Structure formats: C-alpha cells, structure tokens
Amino acid sequence: MPNVKGKVVLITGASSGIGEAAAYRLAERGAHVVMGARRTDRLEAIASEIRAKGGSAEFRTLDVTSRERMEAFVGYAAGRFGRVDVIVNNAGVMPLSPLAALKVEEWDRMIDVNIRGVLHGIAAGLPLMQQQGFGQFVNIASIGAYSVTPTASVYCATKYAVRAITEGLRLEAGGDIRVTLVSPGVTESELADSISNEEARQAMKEYRRIAIPASAIASSILYAIEQPDEVDVSEIIVRPTASP
Numbered sequence: 001m002p003n004v005k006g007k008v009v010l011i012t013g014a015s016s017g018i019g020e021a022a023a024y025r026l027a028e029r030g031a032h033v034v035m036g037a038r039r040t041d042r043l044e045a046i047a048s049e050i051r052a053k054g055g056s057a058e059f060r061t062l063d064v065t066s067r068e069r070m071e072a073f074v075g076y077a078a079g080r081f082g083r084v085d086v087i088v089n090n091a092g093v094m095p096l097s098p099l100a101a102l103k104v105e106e107w108d109r110m111i112d113v114n115i116r117g118v119l120h121g122i123a124a125g126l127p128l129m130q131q132q133g134f135g136q137f138v139n140i141a142s143i144g145a146y147s148v149t150p151t152a153s154v155y156c157a158t159k160y161a162v163r164a165i166t167e168g169l170r171l172e173a174g175g176d177i178r179v180t181l182v183s184p185g186v187t188e189s190e191l192a193d194s195i196s197n198e199e200a201r202q203a204m205k206e207y208r209r210i211a212i213p214a215s216a217i218a219s220s221i222l223y224a225i226e227q228p229d230e231v232d233v234s235e236i237i238v239r240p241t242a243s244p
C-alpha cells in the first residue's frame with residue numbers, strides 16, 4: 001500500500017459520482033478521507049458505509065463558491081489531523097446549452113463552482129502545504145479542457161481554465177508540492193442532471209451510452225496519490241474506449 005495509507009485526503013464534491021467513488025477507493029486503501037459537498041445527508045451515508053468497512057471518513061458541509069467555507073473545510077481537516085496531504089478539487093457543474101440560449105445565470109454558476117471553487121481550494125490549501133513542506137493538489141478538469149463542442153462553450157472554458165491554473169500551480173509550487181490534473185471523458189455520474197436545455201440534454205443522453213464508471217476515474221486519482229513522493233504525475237486523461 002505505497003504512499004496512501006494514513007494520508008489526509010480532502011475531496012470536494014464527494015456526495016456523488018467521481019468524488020464519491022474516490023472517497024470509497026482512497027478510504028479502502030487506508031487514507032483518512034474528509035469529504036465536502038452541500039448534500040450533507042449523502043455525505044453522512046457515505047461516511048457511515050466507509051466506517052462500517054473499517055475505513056476513516058469525515059465530512060463537512062461545503063459550498064466551494066464560498067472562500068470562507070473552503071477555508072473552514074481545510075481548517076477543520078488540519079485541526080483534526082494536524083496536516084493535509086492532498087486536496088482533490090473535484091466539485092463541478094455542467095448545465096450545457098448553446099450560447100444563443102443566453103442562460104447567463106448558468107454560465108455564472110459554472111464559473112463560480114468550476115473555476116472559483118478550484119481557486120478557493122488552492123487559496124485555502126497552498127499556504128498550509130507550503131508551511132508543511134509537502135502536499136498535493138489533484139484538480140479534476142475534463143476532456144473539455146482540450147477541445148470545445150457545441151453547447152459546451154462555457155463548460156469547456158471553465159475546464160480550460162482549470163487546466164491552465166493547474167499547470168501554473170505546478171510550475172510555481174514546485175519543490176515538495178505535487179500537482180496533478182485528471183481529465184475524464186464521459187463518466188457515469190449525476191453531472192448531466194443539471195442540464196436545463198432540451199437540445200443539450202438529448203445530445204448528452206446519446207453520448208452517455210458509452211460512459212465509463214466513476215470508479216475508473218477514482219483509480220486514476222489513487223494512482224497519482226500513491227506514487228512515491230519524488231514522483232509527480234502531472235496529467236492523466238481517461239476516456240471511454242468507445243469515445244470518438
């Protein structure tokens with residue numbers, strides 16, 4: 001069990017999909033997982049199941065759009081365990097629509113959760129990791145961080161931003177802090193449930209037929225974390241085999 005057992009791993013957006021799968025996988029391998037999301041009832045159920053299997057799991061209510069709440073989330077883990085080894089900035093939303101539909105509030109929500117949420121995770125975690133002299137960020141982007149598709153302009157823009165921020169962080173943080181970008185292709189989760197535009201919803205329904213399980217992405221997150229300290233996995237892209 002190299003390099004995962006005993007690590008304190010914070011996961012944002014752990015109440016479903018990839019974050020939930022990562023919590024189970026990492027706890028199974030001996031990490032102390034600290035989960036954050038808004039649906040606390042879900043987190044409570046996941047934490048109970050992890051503990052019933054002998055794992056270590058805690059949770060806090062978290063809205064990543066609030067810098068204060070993110071500070072409190074990271075502060076809670078640091079206070080409880082005396083350190084933070086990994087922050088998985090995973091929380092995200094994807095209400096797809098054509099630009100001409102002018103769903104400006106949905107654009108704002110994607111910017112707030114997908115970009116500001118990641119920045120808040122960095123703002124809360126970086127000073128602590130610099131002080132500790134170790135740490136790792138695992139930021140979840142998307143294949144939408146590499147190319148744009150119709151109805152996904154704003155979503156892809158947020159993921160291009162996550163990719164740029166992650167690369168900048170890697171270059172600047174250097175030294176003892178590891179920085180990893182994980183970019184999933186279409187994956188089974190609740191992500192598409194927030195699509196209010198009928199055209200985008202239908203297109204996504206077709207696309208989701210080839211979705212891979214969230215556990216596949218959890219395995220990539222685990223891979224990046226379990227490497228020896230001197231090994232920094234910078235970027236992982238995981239697609240369904242059937243992906244175009």
Ligand code: NDP
Pocket residue numbers: 012013014015016017018019036037038039040062063064065090091092093094113140141142143183184185186187188189190191192214
């Ligand atoms: P889910 O919708 O299943 O999970 C999203 C998670 O984000 C939920 O736990 C949700 O929790 C949380 N979340 C949303 N808004 C907030 C907020 N304001 N504050 C805190 N948590 C929030 O989708 P996925 O598991 O698929 O998504 C995880 C990440 O993977 C996202 O960044 C997504 O963009 C990315 N991704 C997913 C792909 C896919 O095909 N599924 C493909 C590429 C990337 P709650 O509502 O309880 O707050």
